[in-house]
Amino acid sequence: MVKADSINSKELETLSNTPQARSEKDFGNLAIANPDIEEGTIVGDDPAADPEKQAPPPEITFPDGGLQSWLVVVGASIALFCSFGYVNAFGVYEAYYLSVILKGKTADDIAWIGSIQIAFIFGSGLFAGSIFDRYGARVIIVPASIMLVVSVMLTSICKEYYQFLLCQGILGGLSQGALFTPAVGCIGHYFNKKRAAAMGIVVAGSSLGGVILPIMLANLLERTTFGWTVRSIGFLFIGLLWITCVTVVERLPHRKGTFFLPQAFRNPSYSLLVAGNFFILWGLFTPFFFIPTFALNLGMSHSMSIYLVSILNGLSFPGRILPGIIADKIGRMNCMIIAPIVTCILIWCWLGVHTAAGLITLTAFFGFWSGSVISLFPAVMAQIVPNPREMGTYLGMAMGISGVAGLTGSPIAGALLTHYGYTAAISFSGSCMIVGTAFLLVARYLYNPKIFAIA
Template sequence: MDDIEKAEHFPQSPVAETPSSAYLEKDQGYFDANQKPDLFAQDDGQAVDKTNTNTGRETLLGDETYPEGGLEAWIVVFGSWCGLLASLGLMNSIATLQTYVATHQLSNYDEGTVGWIFSLYTALCFLCGVYIGPLFDKYGPRWLVGPGGIIVVASVMLLSICTEYWHFMLSWGILNGIATSFLFTPCLTAIGHFFHDRRGFASGLASTGGGLGGVIFPLLMQSLFDKVGWGWTIRILGFICLFLLTFASLLVKRRLPPAQNASPHPDFRILKEKAFLLLTIGVFFLEFGLLIPLGYISSYALANGFSEDFSFQILPILNAASVFGRALPGWWADKIGPFNTNMLSLCGTIIACYVVWLPFGHTTPGLVLFAVMFGFSTGNNISITPVCVGRLCQTQHYGRYYATCYTIVSIAVLLGLPVAGTIVKATGGSYWGLIVFTGLTQVISVVAMYAARAEKVGWSLKANF
């Protein structure tokens, strides 16, 4: 890791795509233009080869090019889509699961206590990525996606027979949380090995799987709970996940070889890069607020007098909007830049919280409009944030940067639902404090992301980044 310290002595270009702590292959400690006449050094100290005549863009690490499509690349996107439909589909269904469990098996526990189960689950999805990302960079996805899929299916099957608090905490909060981390990072990171110019679009398409799962799974559970009961409803969900994760384990793969100095161990020294640190802070608050409506929108609807059917259906509405929010802005991100797209979407979530949810959430049109606006905006944030991380590193180290960012973020998702439950309790069961807090997290996030963007391209809003 001496490369990081050496590269810090080079001044940064305001338009560089990657950070100054670039790692170079072929045993290069740092770039020397005299040693490599076919490369030229940019002013951020990175080695970049001549423009690729087919794509018109520059490639990193001398021979790093991207197919930007083709059968193999789109098969990987499909495999990632299947993996994310199962893993993030379950994550996007936590409001249905939490509301059902809180009113049935764990009805003698308060909402904040039940929320810890699902917060721990979400936190472990990200926290365990501190090793999953480097392991992907070093060894690829084969030994991550397969075992992760098996454990996810096992945890869902165990969930179907849970009756006590500690049962839910172990089977869902801990086991499923750890297993999902084996899927989450590789499925998103593998796409970066096949796409660069179209990475936002490809990542967005794959991420629609998570949004679609968040539509299908809650509606399926709502339909089956009264017909076959909790146990068989969850088992059917498990069999669906088994089918999807089989495809993911067979189709998700990497293309680029690992860098020679790739290590399976995390390295938090990359947080010395100011732009990456600021982006991590932005994602921290983005995720802190993002999961609160996912976990509490059904409870909010019940508390405000809506029917139980509508209260369960509002989450699929939010997730349906998220599907479009993951796909369409991915194309925009390739045109105007992922940071710009993310900041616009964050402004959308702020408006959704303060202009729609807070004053009009107690009405049916107001709550539906909020679900659509928040779902669309956060769908973009979920799919484009990994692309923002990719703008700050080279592809061979994408897993390490991505995992480091989301390891920090795991603290936010661990605290999000319990803090929200505490706020609801402190306001006497009213949700206005929760809404204000959710909007505030998004305000802090957009400020941090703007500052991270400014580190690379300056404060001008016109820059494509």
């Protein structure tokens, strides 16, 4: 029989509430039956007594609603409006730089600005996720908000190519990634049953930014200088990001232990999801960057080519919310498979577009389904994370790897476009989507081999 002084009352309470303890006649029999209980199991695990153990307590619950939960959703959505929403407007910058400020540069040269920005958004998530898990949201969101405003203001006075790379690409990407990761990670602290729907609303903020910001840029560029146009974006961000700084707050205790969690890659579903997301992002941003220039080649006006960016992002708004609601009913991984399959088909359909009407139609459908791809990934990631307190680190490590795809995807497509035309660039994008979808299919099978199961 285990002596009473060998276990404290809190540990005894934890053990007595486990299925193993309830199946035994008394605690002594449990100790005899399990002499070598492994660290990290629920039996005998007390995270409060040993912070290095990261298994979630069995009684953990999620509000799945309430004022504070939805305020976090609002603040996180604003964070994505100012981060990925701003990146989604890069098609406007691409067209303007190519025709006005940086006329001596090629399409792939200018694409490097946006690609570096995307790469640093994902790459900075590698560190932002762990910082969020260990120290909380505001520690990183407040300085990131200041950095983003500084980045936009500096972009407004840039004249040379290298200046845009530094201010818009590197500094902008770092600050936007530091906003994105904790904003999405906090949702996993508040939602479980409604997690995909909540994630969809949050990620829809980037779609709203992708609608409003291109229109704002296009209209201001016709009425004032480039400098004051971009500074107007900076002032808008000042008015919005303070809401994010106030509302986005973590709920669960901070994680202790190592900065990264490399053992996550021992989970084959996680590793395959990361690989699938890498290839999907490698090809996904090609239409975002090059649909405006494709429209110009079809004879569409410059203003209409810019509005195509808003159409794309406008349709991605319902594409990020509706699939999330459906995913909570039929399975998040199931929807995560459907969305890239349809998106891949649409990219290949781009090869057959030769009219303005056809391009507008393709842009609308692509906007909806590409939005689904982006919004469902964090929800699926949260589903396979064993402990919600590790959500930021798991997501950050995945984003860090995906940063390579964000860095190289659009410049590769731009180089193919410059040397071989749109057919080569579109084929590269579609091929990447096929490979990425194949990885997701295998991940889904390993997670649950039953084809019609809700997973």
